[in-house]
Amino acid sequence: MLKSHICNRVLRAPTAFRAVRAVSSYTLPNIHLLEELNVNKQDFKGLFSHSTYNQLWFQRGEKLIEELNELLIENQVNPPNNLNELISLTINKPQLQKIYSNSSLLFNLQFFLEGLKEANETYEFQQLNEGEIFRNPDITEVSSNIPQNEAFKDWLSASFGSITEFKNLLLNSAKAIKGDGTTWLVAQPNVSESSLKSNFTGLFNESNEPKYTKLSVMNTYNAGVVDDSIRSGQLFKLQQQKKAKLVMEQEKEGTQVKQTPETENYLGTVEEAEFTHSFSDKKIIPLLAVDASLRNYLLDYGVFGKQQYLENVWNCVNWSVVEQRLPPRFIANFTIE
C-alpha cells in the first residue's frame, strides 16, 4: 500500500495558543530534529546555521501556516486532516489558488526537511567566492552517505545505472533550477490512474493498484506538486472545453468551423510529445526532496555556493526515511508502455 501517510504529519490540532479560533486550523508540524536543535540554538551540522534553519522552517513555516489558516477561514473551507487532501481539494479551484500554493509550499518544505539528518562531519559556513565557478567536478565514485539498504540500492542502480549517476542527475537537476523549486526522487508506477479506473489492467493486476517499477528524478517549481494524478490533464481539459465552446458558438452563428491549416513543413514538436507524456496521469510517489531555492543557501554559502550546498544536502540525506517512503518494488518480466 502507499506509504504517503508518513509524510502527511500536519495534523489538525487545536493547541492552546490557537484555541482562540473556533474553526479547526493547522499548526506548524513538529520536525523532531529541528525542534531539538533549536532548543539549544545549535547549527544543523553540515548544512544550515542555526539562524538559517530558524528562518527557513520556524519563521517561514509559521508565516505560511498563519496565512493558510486565515485563508481557510476567509474562504470557509473545512480543512481536511492532512495537507495532501487539501492540495488535491484546492488545486483545480482558481478562487482557492492561494490556499493551494501555501499548502503545497509547506508540504514541499516539510518533505525536504524531514528527509534530512545531521552530517557526520561539520562544515564551516562561509560565503564562497567566484572561485567556485572554476571548481573541478569530482569524477570519483560517490562514497559518502550512500544508502545502506541493498534492495533500495539495487533499485537505484537499475533505474539510473549506478548510485554515482543518480547523485549526478539529482544534483545537476537541482543546480539547474534558477528560481524557487525542488528536485525530487520519485517512484513511478507502470500504468496511469485512468487506465486503472477503467479496469483494463485488471487482467494483469488483480488488486487494481499501481505497481511501482521505476525510480525517477523530477523538478517542480514554486508551488508545484509532484503528484501527476492530481494536476494531470488540466490544459487538455481546458483545450477540449474551448474547442467545444467554439463549435457551439459557430453552430449558433451558422458559420462553418474554420479549419486552421497546418503549415506544410510542420513537425510534431518535442514539447508536444512531452505534453502527452508529462501529464500521463500517474500516481507518482515522492521519496526524497531537495529544495534548490536560493533562500536555502544564500545566507550560509553565498550566491556562488549552490554546488557546495547541494553536496552538503547529499551528505545530510536520511536514507532510512527515504526507504520508509518506498512503495513495494514491482519487477515486471515484460513492460507495457
Added chain:
Amino acid sequence: MKIQSQAATVLERTSAYLKSGLLKNKPVWFDVVANHPPDRDLTRVPKTLLNSSYQDPMNRVKGNKTRLSDQELRTKNNKAHRIPKLKFVEDELRNLFYKRHPWEFSRPKVLIENEGNDNTQCDWSHMVQFNKPLDGESVVQRTMWLLKNSNRDLFESYDQARFEFYRLRMEEEMQSAVSREESGMFGAVFPTTNLQHGVQQEQVFVDDWAVLAAEKTTARRATAISKTAESKDATKSIFEEGEERSV
C-alpha cells in the same frame, strides 16, 4: 688572407682578425659559436661535372652521358636541410579525442585572438576557463597539465580530463533543459523549436531551388526537342547542355 667562402671557418677567421687587430671587439656570437661549433658544412655545393665519369671517354660504359643521374644529384648532407618532423603528445591526444567524439567538430570555433597569445591566459589547474569555451582543446590542455602537475600517467590524466569534460557538458545540458522547462511553467512561449527553425531555414533554400530547377528543366526539355529536330547540331547542343549543367 684570401677570400673565404667557407662559412664553417668563420670562427677561425674571426679569431685571426682579432689577433691581428683587424677587429677591436669580440662579436657577441663569438663565445657561443666557440662552444658550439657547426658540426658540418652547411653550405650547399652545386654538383659539378668535374669528377664525373664522362670526363674520361675511356670510362664511358655505354652511350653519351649528358646529365647527372638522380643518384649523383642527390644532396648528401641533407639531414641539415630537412625540415624536422615535429612530434607533440598534444597532437596525438587531439587526434584521439576528436576521433572518439566526432560531433565535437560540429561546434563552431572562434579563431580570433586579441593578442595572439590567448592560451597564456588559461590556467589549467581547472577545466573551466574564463577566456575559452569548453571543447576538445580543453581536454588536451588539461591532460598535459595533469601529466606535469600530478602523479598520474598519460592515460590517467587523459581520463581524468575527459570525465571532467563529460560532467561539465552534462551539467550544461541539464541547465539548458531545466531552464526551458522552468520558464515554460511560468508561461514562456517558443513559437518555433530548434528543429523546426532548422527545417524552416532549409525550406527557404529549397523553395528558391525549386523555382530555379523548374526553369532549368523546361530549358533542358526545349533543348532536347530542338536536338531531335536538328540532329545536325547534335554535338553542339550536348556541349550547351554540359555548360548549362555546370551553372
Added chain:
Amino acid sequence: MFSRITSASIRSIVRCQRSVHTVPQLKNQDVFLKNGIEGLYTPKGFEASWLQYQKYLTMNLTLLTNGTEGESRPPYQILLNTARQTLGQHTFHFASQAHNNHLMFEQLTNASEAQQSQPSRYLLGRLADAGYNNIEEFRDAFLSVAELSIGQGWVFLVEDADKSVRILRCNNDGTPYYYGKNQSLDLNGGVNEGNFEQLNLIKEAGTSNKRDFTLPILGISFWDTSYINDYGVNGKKEYLQSVWKCIDWNVVNGRLLQL
C-alpha cells in the same frame, strides 16, 4: 591577431575583439560599498545584492557565451537573441537577470536624496490614464503585485507602443521586452481559464510573429538575492517598502521619452 579586413571598397578595418562580461560601474558604487544605501542596504547587503550577484551573473554569462557572437554583445542583445531559442534558455537567464538587475540598481539612491526627486508630471499623467490617480495609489498596486507573488521575480512599470503605461509582473528571469518571455503566468499549480486564455494569446502572437515594443520604465526585483542579507528570508514586505523610498525618480523620468 586575426583582425579581419573588409573589402577595400568600404575602406575601413573592422577589428574583431574578443571580450568578457564584467560588472558595470554604478554612479555611486564606491560610496554605496562604503556606506550602503541609506534606508535600504547595509554595505554588506549592497555588496551581496549588487556586486556579488552581478558578478555571478556576468561571469556565468561569459562562460556560456565564450567563443560565440554573444561574447562581445551587451546582455540586452543576448537576451533578445536567445529569448526564442529553446536550447539557449540558460544563457537567456543570465543575460536577462544581468540586464534587469542593472536596470534596478541604476534607479536606486540614498533615501534622503530620493525624497527630493519626484515623478514627472508627464509620468503622473500617464499613470492617471492607466487609472492610478496619485503616486500612492500606484505604489500600493505596484508593490502588492510583488508582495502577493510567490517565488522569485520582477515587477515592472512598462510603456507600450501607444505610450500607455501598465504594471507587468515577470516571474523568475522574465523580460519585459518580449511577450513570449514575459513569464507573467504561474502554471505550477492549478491552471484556470484566464491563465489558459492568456497563454493562448501569447502563443497566437508568437506564431504570427507579432513584434513587441514594450519598454520598462521602473523595475523592482523580488528575488531573494536582493533582500535576504538585510531583511532575512521573510523580509520581502519590509524590503519592498524600503526600496520604494530609495527610487531616484530623475532616472525613472529620464526613461520616458517626452515630447
